[in-house]
Amino acid sequence: MDSRRAFLKKTLISGTGMALSGSLMPQSLLAASSKKITILHTNDMHSRIEPFPDDGGTFANMGGMARRATLISEIRAKEPNVLLLDAGDIFQGTPYFNFYGGELEFKLMSKMKYDAATLGNHDFDNGMDGLLGQLPNASFNFISSNYDFSDTLLHNQFSAYKIFNKGGIKIGVFGLGIELEGLVAKENYGNTKYLDPIAVSREMVQQLKNKKCDLIICLSHLGYSYQSQKIDDRKLAAQVNGIDLIIGGHTHTFLDHPEEIINKDGHKTLINQVGWSGLKLGKIDFAFGKKNEISYANSEPLAII
Structure with missing residues (x-):
């Protein structure tokens, strides 16, 4: 049995616009920074546990969670302050989901020590009871800010935001989901209420600023x-002031580098997305000045091969 299959088996048994182009500052200066945060991120994994088949297709023999886990471990060995995040649609796409209902996906993400994820529309494909039943397999935080679950089975299951402390930097993270009506069968999301993402984002940014967060991620x-x-x-x-980084999903967009949006108040927001099916791992490094102001951002999409 090869290392990939051993990784999967062990997990099941154990139960657990302007674009940024490369470096904006010499790597030597980044390395010398006393405060550096590394954000790793994925989106739209769609139950792609193993690499794509080696069949000559566009993505032949690419991806796979075991390879991603190895890459993440290598980065963590070099970088002391890493935050690992996912932007939703963890479920649906391969027979692993059909057979295990999301158990394997959550256990593998837990094994990789994900810090947080938000919900995508396909994460409701087995209904709210299916999602609720799999939550004990996730040791990481699910963050959902604009779904009101108060009249559903998922009431009080998710946080509106989460604050992480890494290397003296406070990082506030909130999560936004797409409108479920028309994308998801009504019986699968029930009385879930979709809240305006613009209004919710403004509220989340204000709350996180009040809590003295140095970096705000959506x-x-x-x-x-x-x-x-x-x-x-x-x-x-463009419409919400104060978000430093948007880690996106849903459209399966491969961005070579984050896009930079400057809103009317002059605030710069980076937007990044790394396609689908775990083919790439997003990596963005932030450095901070003496007063914890963001002084640098470097990006690199890492292919899983």
């Missing part, structure tokens, strides 16, 4: 960009 499953008036990550960045 985990978004809204989608990167639409031609219509439908809210997306780009519109969110």
